[in-house]
Amino acid sequence: MTCNKFSKWLRYAMRTLLIIVPVGILVYIVYDEYQDRYGRNYYDYYFSSDVDVHTYADGCERLYNTRTKRYTTPKFNWFVKPSYGHHLAVYALPNKRGYIDVNTGCVVIDAEENDYTRAWLFSEGVAAVTKGSKVGFINEQNEVVIPFEFDFSDNHDMYDFGYMFHDGYCVMTNAEGMMGIIDRNGKWVVEPQYSEIWALHDSGYRIVIDEDNNYGVLDSECQEVYPTEYSYIDIVGDGFQLSKDGRMWSVDYEGRVTQPFVYSISYYLYYPIASDGEGDNIVELSRYMEYWVIGKCGIFDRITGEVITPAIYEDVEMISETLFEVRLEDSYDYSIIDTDGNIIER
Secondary structure (H helix, E strand, O other): OHHHHHHHHHHHHHHHHHHHHHHHHHHHHHHHHHHHHHOEOOOOEEOOOOEEEEEEOOOOEEEEEOOOOEEOOOOEOEEEOOOOOOOEEEEEEOOEEEEEEOOOOOEEEOOOOOOOOEEOOOEOOEEEEEEOOEEEEEOOOOOEEEEEEEEOOOOOOOOOOOOOEEOOEEEEEOOOOOEEEEEOOOOEEEEEEEOEEOOOOOOOOEEEEOOOOOEEEEOOOOOEEEEEEEOEEEEEOOEEEEEEOOEEEEEEOOOOEEEOOOOOEEEEEEEEEEEOOOOOEEEEEEEEEEEEEOOEEEEEEOOOOOEEEEEEEEEEEEOOOOEEEEEEOOOOOEEEEEOOOOEEEO
């Protein structure tokens, strides 16, 4: 009798195991698959002092309050962190954009209820959004303050700085993708004529570039300071570095020259004086240096500082103590010039 009872219990245990083990394996497989597709991937990032963004394997994100240890939002496609001093972040659903308060997680402008296909952060009380291909501006109450009458252009990475107001002005585009500037009334103060307008510098100036890749400068009132006739301009220190016709120099904000000769980098030049008998030259250091400006090289005298040639060449080599071999852009032909910069042989 005891043996029969034990045998019956053993059979019962075996049947239970045959059910539990496959079910457990199946549950593990399903859970593992779910985690691979929808679980946390732990590539979290900081959003504000109390808020982190938790990311998931399916590419979605949620806001997590680190103080209360609670999620404040459902999963959205992604978020854009508010600019400094603002509390409304952009959140994304497929082909729809809205705004959410990062402090509470509450939706302020619902993506589902609006037809905003793109959205930018709030700046100076307004935010740019698109309906179809048109750009307009709304306030935090979702009221249209500048009509949808501007053309969105994907020729530029406008998420970096464009379609946001700075000191009362905003970079804007036309149907051809050219860039200009509008004021808070939506009026053009700079007609769309540039291929690029850089972000507003702390000094209040903007670098602009035309279709021919020429650089210029606008001031804080969007007035032209330097026309687009320079090969490069940068804002440095207390003024500008200007480059034109193979030369670079520095000026202050009033236009006074502070450094008449500027270059990006320079190299010593050597000239051959003999051969070592094995096909290699023995060289000696010259008094001249090769200098570079915006991808081109020129020559200057390192003793006197005199510029021998502008930086217009692709390559410079010394062939004697007083002669240089130079090559112009897009050319495989070399010319010979002397220490006065005169061409003596082509």
